[in-house]
Amino acid sequence: MFAIVHKRQLSESVFEMGVHAPQIARKVRAGQFLMLRVNERGERIPLTFSDWSADEGWIRFIFMRVGKTTHLLSHLEVGDALADVVGPLGVPTHTEGLGRVAVVGGGVGTAVAYPVARAMLEAGNEVTAIVGARTKDLLILIEEFEALPLAKLMVVTDDGSAGEKGLVTAPLARLCDAGAIDHAMAIGPAIMMKFCAQTTKERGVPCTVSLNPIMVDGTGMCGACRVTVGGETKFGCVDGPDFDGHLVDFEELMSRQRVYADLEREADAEFSKECSCRL
Amino acid sequence: MPPVDETGRRRPSRAPRTPMPERDPVERAQDFDEVALGYTEEQALAEADRCIQCANPTCIAGCPVNIDIKAFIARILERDYAGGVAVIKERNALPAVCGRVCPQEEQCEAACVLSRKGEPVAIGRLERFLGDYDLACDLEHRCRVEVGQDSGRKVAVIGSGPAGLACAGELRRFGHAVTVFESLHAPGGVLTYGIPEFRLPKSIVQAEIEMLQATGVEIVTDAVVGATYTLQELMSVHGYDAAFIGVGAGLPIFLGVPGENLNGVYSANEFLTRVNLMRAYEFPKADTPVWRGRKVAVVGGGNVAMDAARTAKRLGAEQVFLVYRRSEDEMPARREEVHHAREEGIEFKMLCSPQEVLGRDGWVTGMVVTRMELGEPDESGRRAPVCVVGSEHTIECDTVVVAVGTRANPLLTTATPGLEVSSRGYILTDEDGATSIPGVFAGGDIVTGAATVILAMGAGKRAARAIDRYLRDSS
Ligand SMILES: Cc1cc2nc3c(=O)[nH]c(=O)nc-3n(C[C@H](O)[C@H](O)[C@H](O)COP(=O)(O)OP(=O)(O)OC[C@H]3O[C@@H](n4cnc5c(N)ncnc54)[C@H](O)[C@@H]3O)c2cc1C
Ligand SMILES: Cc1cc2nc3c(=O)[nH]c(=O)nc-3n(C[C@H](O)[C@H](O)[C@H](O)COP(=O)(O)OP(=O)(O)OC[C@H]3O[C@@H](n4cnc5c(N)ncnc54)[C@H](O)[C@@H]3O)c2cc1C
Ligand code: SF4
Ligand code: SF4
Ligand code: FES
Numbered sequence: 001m002f003a004i005v006h007k008r009q010l011s012e013s014v015f016e017m018g019v020h021a022p023q024i025a026r027k028v029r030a031g032q033f034l035m036l037r038v039n040e041r042g043e044r045i046p047l048t049f050s051d052w053s054a055d056e057g058w059i060r061f062i063f064m065r066v067g068k069t070t071h072l073l074s075h076l077e078v079g080d081a082l083a084d085v086v087g088p089l090g091v092p093t094h095t096e097g098l099g100r101v102a103v104v105g106g107g108v109g110t111a112v113a114y115p116v117a118r119a120m121l122e123a124g125n126e127v128t129a130i131v132g133a134r135t136k137d138l139l140i141l142i143e144e145f146e147a148l149p150l151a152k153l154m155v156v157t158d159d160g161s162a163g164e165k166g167l168v169t170a171p172l173a174r175l176c177d178a179g180a181i182d183h184a185m186a187i188g189p190a191i192m193m194k195f196c197a198q199t200t201k202e203r204g205v206p207c208t209v210s211l212n213p214i215m216v217d218g219t220g221m222c223g224a225c226r227v228t229v230g231g232e233t234k235f236g237c238v239d240g241p242d243f244d245g246h247l248v249d250f251e252e253l254m255s256r257q258r259v260y261a262d263l264e265r266e267a268d269a270e271f272s273k274e275c276s277c278r279l
Numbered sequence: 280m281p282p283v284d285e286t287g288r289r290r291p292s293r294a295p296r297t298p299m300p301e302r303d304p305v306e307r308a309q310d311f312d313e314v315a316l317g318y319t320e321e322q323a324l325a326e327a328d329r330c331i332q333c334a335n336p337t338c339i340a341g342c343p344v345n346i347d348i349k350a351f352i353a354r355i356l357e358r359d360y361a362g363g364v365a366v367i368k369e370r371n372a373l374p375a376v377c378g379r380v381c382p383q384e385e386q387c388e389a390a391c392v393l394s395r396k397g398e399p400v401a402i403g404r405l406e407r408f409l410g411d412y413d414l415a416c417d418l419e420h421r422c423r424v425e426v427g428q429d430s431g432r433k434v435a436v437i438g439s440g441p442a443g444l445a446c447a448g449e450l451r452r453f454g455h456a457v458t459v460f461e462s463l464h465a466p467g468g469v470l471t472y473g474i475p476e477f478r479l480p481k482s483i484v485q486a487e488i489e490m491l492q493a494t495g496v497e498i499v500t501d502a503v504v505g506a507t508y509t510l511q512e513l514m515s516v517h518g519y520d521a522a523f524i525g526v527g528a529g530l531p532i533f534l535g536v537p538g539e540n541l542n543g544v545y546s547a548n549e550f551l552t553r554v555n556l557m558r559a560y561e562f563p564k565a566d567t568p569v570w571r572g573r574k575v576a577v578v579g580g581g582n583v584a585m586d587a588a589r590t591a592k593r594l595g596a597e598q599v600f601l602v603y604r605r606s607e608d609e610m611p612a613r614r615e616e617v618h619h620a621r622e623e624g625i626e627f628k629m630l631c632s633p634q635e636v637l638g639r640d641g642w643v644t645g646m647v648v649t650r651m652e653l654g655e656p657d658e659s660g661r662r663a664p665v666c667v668v669g670s671e672h673t674i675e676c677d678t679v680v681v682a683v684g685t686r687a688n689p690l691l692t693t694a695t696p697g698l699e700v701s702s703r704g705y706i707l708t709d710e711d712g713a714t715s716i717p718g719v720f721a722g723g724d725i726v727t728g729a730a731t732v733i734l735a736m737g738a739g740k741r742a743a744r745a746i747d748r749y750l751r752d753s754s
Contacts, residue, residue, distance in 0.1 A: 043567045222531065
C-alpha cells in the first residue's frame with residue numbers, strides 16, 4: 001500500500017496528490033510516468049510524475065477527474081492509501097542541448113508540461129511556456145510556472161477569460177515565425193498535439209509530443225498502447241511516451257483512445273449512482 | 280486394497296484410463312469456472328491401480344523435474360496422500376498447477392510403459408489429485424518443504440512466474456533468504472495473467488504461492504527491475520549476494536498486416552490480461568473493461584490461442600473462429616485443449632493466413648485471409664504453408680485476437696550493462712543458468728523463448744542449485 005501524504009485541489013476537476021514511495025522517488029526523471037491502482041478491483045491507469053523528492057521519499061502527480069478511476073482518486077484524502085503505484089516507466093524526456101524551447105501545455109497536459117519545463121531549464125535550455133485551457137477556471141499551475149526562470153510565460157484560453165483568446169497554436173506559430181525557438185514540446189489532448197505538430201512542421205521546427213494512449217501494464221507486455229509513428233508500430237509505454245510529433249498518426253491515436261468510451265461511461269454512471277446514494 | 284496374486288504380489292488393474300470428470304460443454308462455455316473437475320478419491324485409486332510400479336520406471340525420465348512418479352503413485356495406493364504430496368514436493372513446489380497445465384502427453388505420460396498401448400497412467404491427473412488434496416488441508420497441515428539452516432546469504436529473484444517461484448522455493452531449502460521482485464501487482468506470471476480461470480483457477484495459484492511464502496519467501500509486487508530498481512543496485516546497494524532472472528518472454532508479436540491497430544484488435548496478452556489479471560469479465564464490478572466481440576477471430580494455433588478463443592466464447596461471442604496457417608496436425612496446442620475448444624463450439628479455420636484487418640470508422644469489421652497449402656518441411660520439421668494464389672476471402676468479425684507468439688521484453692536486459700543476450704534478446708546462460716555477470720543467473724522463457732511451465736520451473740531449480748554452489752564458493 002502506498003500512503004497518500006499530500007492532496008490539493010487545483011481547479012474544479014484537477015487535483016494534485018502526493019504518495020509515499022521512496023524507492024520510486026529515487027529514480028524518477030522528467031517525462032516519466034507511473035501506473036496506479038486505487039484498490040483491489042481497480043483499473044491500472046497511467047499518470048505522469050509532476051514532482052518528487054528523493055530525500056523525503058515522496059512522488060506527486062496531477063490528475064484530471066474524467067472517469068471512474070480518477071473520480072475514486074479524487075475522493076481519497078491524506079492518510080488513505082493506494083493499492084499500487086508502479087514506476088518510473090517510460091523513457092525520460094530528452095532535454096539536453098535543445099537551445100530555445102517552447103513547452104506547450106494544454107488542459108491537464110499542463111501537469112506534465114510543468115516538470116518538463118523545469119527539467120528543460122535545469123538542462124540549460126531557454127524555455128518559453130505556453131499554457132492553455134478552455135476557460136480561466138481550468139488553468140492550472142500558473143503560479144508554479146511563474147516561479148520558474150522562464151524566458152516568457154504565455155497564457156491562452158479558448159474563451160479569452162484569461163490571457164490571450166484562442167488556441168495555443170497561435171502563440172506557438174508566432175514564436176516559430178519569429179525564429180525565436182529551436183524546438184517545441186507539446187503536451188495535452190491528442191487534438192491539441194496534432195495541431196501543434198502541424199504548426200511546427202509547416203514552419204520547420206522540430207516538435208516532441210508526449211502521447212497518452214490507453215495502457216494496461218505500462219511495461220511492454222500487452223500492446224494496448226500501440227501508436228503508429230513514421231509508419232511503424234511503437235509501444236507508447238516503453239518506446240515513449242515522447243515521440244517526434246511530425247511522424248505521429250494522431251487520427252489513429254484519437255480513435256484508439258475512444259475504444260472503451262461507452263463502457264467507461266457505464267462504469268462511471270454506475271459508480272456515480274452508488275456515490276450519490278452514499279452522500 | 281489392490282488385488283494380489285497367489286505369491287502376494289500386487290496385480291495392477293487392466294481397466295482403461297479413468298476419464299476425467301468434466302463439466303458439460305454448453306454449460307461451461309457460459310462461465311469462467313473450472314472445466315475439468317478432478318478425480319474423486321475413488322477415481323484416483325482406480326487410476327493409480329493401473330500403474331505397474333515398474334522395476335525400471337521410465338516415466339520419471341519423462342518429467343523435466345524428475346518427480347518420483349512411481350513412488351507418489353505407490354503412496355496413493357496406500358492411501359497415504361500426504362506422503363504422496365511430500366514425494367512430489369521433493370521435486371516440484373506447484374503440483375496443483377502442474378497437474379493441470381503440464382503437457383503430460385508429451386512428457387511423463389509419453390514415457391510411461393503403458394503409453395505403448397496408447398493408455399499411459401494419467402500421471403498428471405493423479406498429481407493434480409494430490410496437489411488438490413494438499414490445498415484442501417488448512418495451512419498448518421499442508422505439506423511444507425523443509426527450510427534449510429539460515430545461510431546468512433540473500434538472493435534476489437526477479438519475476439514471479441514458474442521459473443522465479445521454483446527458484447525461490449529451492450533457495451529456501453538451501454537456507455538462503457529470498458526476495459522475489461514482481462513488476463505486476465500480483466505474483467504468478469503467466470499462471471496469473473495468462474492462463475484463464477477455467478483452466479487454472481487463480482485461487483489455486485494463490486494458495487500455492489502462499490505455501491511458498493509460508494516457507495519464508497518474500498514477494499515484493501509493483502517492483503519493475505530495470506526501472507524501480509536496477510539489478511546492479513539490488514546487488515551493490517540492497518545487499519543481495521546473487522540474483523536469478525525469470526522475467527519470461529512477455530512482449531507480444533503482432534502480424535504486421537494493414538489494419539492491425541484498429542479498435543477491436545488485441546494481442547492475446549492484452550485480451551487475457553484484461554480478463555484474468557484485471558477480471559474484466561466482472562466489469563463493471565471490476566473497473567477494467569474488455570471489448571466483448573460478437574464475432575471473434577483468434578489468430579494462432581497454440582495454447583494461448585485456445586485460451587483466447589475459449590475466453591472470447593465465455594465473454595458471450597456468438598461465433599469464435601480459430602485462424603491458423605497450418606493444419607490441425609501442426610497445431611502446437613495440447614490435444615486436450617484443442618478438444619475442449621471444439622466441444623465448446625470454436626470454429627476451426629485451418630490453413631488460413633491473415634492478410635489484412637478491415638475496418639470502418641476505426642473499428643474492425645473483418646479479416647482478409649488467404650488459403651494456404653502445406654509445402655516442404657521447414658527447419659522446424661513442420662511442413663511450411665504456402666499461399667494459394669487468388670484464394671483471398673474475408674472472414675466477417677468485429678474482434679481479432681492475435682496469438683502468434685511473444686518475444687523477450689528488453690526492459691530489464693537493456694537496463695543491465697554487461698548482461699549478454701542473443702540477437703533476439705534472450706539472455707545467454709550456461710547449462711546451469713549462469714549469465715555473463717558473476718552471481719547473476721537466469722532461466723525460463725527469457726532464456727529459452729516461450730516454452731512450458733514445468734521447463735521454466737526446472738530451469739529455476741537448476742539455477743537455484745548453481746546459485747547455492749556459487750554462494751558457498753564465494754563465501
Ligand atoms: C503516459 C500517460 C501519462 C498520463 N498522464 C496524465 C496526467 O499526468 N494527468 C492526467 O490527468 N491524466 C494523464 N493521463 C491520462 C490518464 O491516464 C487518464 O485520464 C485516466 O486513465 C482516466 O481514467 P478514468 O478511469 O478516470 O477514466 P475512464 O473512464 O477510464 O476514461 C476517461 C477517458 O480517459 C481515457 N482513458 C481511459 N483509460 C486510459 C488509460 N489507461 N490511458 C490513457 N487514457 C485513458 C479514455 O479515452 C476516456 O475517454 C496519462 C496517460 C498516459 C498514457
Ligand atoms: C495464455 C498462455 C497459456 C499457456 N498455457 C500453458 C500450458 O497449458 N502448459 C504449459 O506448460 N505452459 C503454458 N504456457 C507457457 C507457460 O506459461 C510459460 O512457458 C511459463 O509461464 C514461463 O515461465 P517464466 O517464469 O519463465 O515466465 P512468466 O510466467 O512469463 O513470468 C515472468 C514474470 O516476471 C515478471 N516480470 C517481467 N519483467 C519484469 C521486471 N523487469 N521486473 C520484475 N518482474 C518482471 C512478469 O510480470 C511475470 O510475472 C502458456 C502461456 C500462455 C501465455
Ligand atoms: S510435473 Fe508435469 S511432467 Fe512432471 S510428472 Fe508432473 S505432470 Fe508429469
Ligand atoms: S512407467 Fe507408467 S506404469 Fe511404470 S511406474 Fe511409471 S507410471 Fe507406473
Ligand atoms: S501498456 Fe501494455 S504494452 Fe504498453
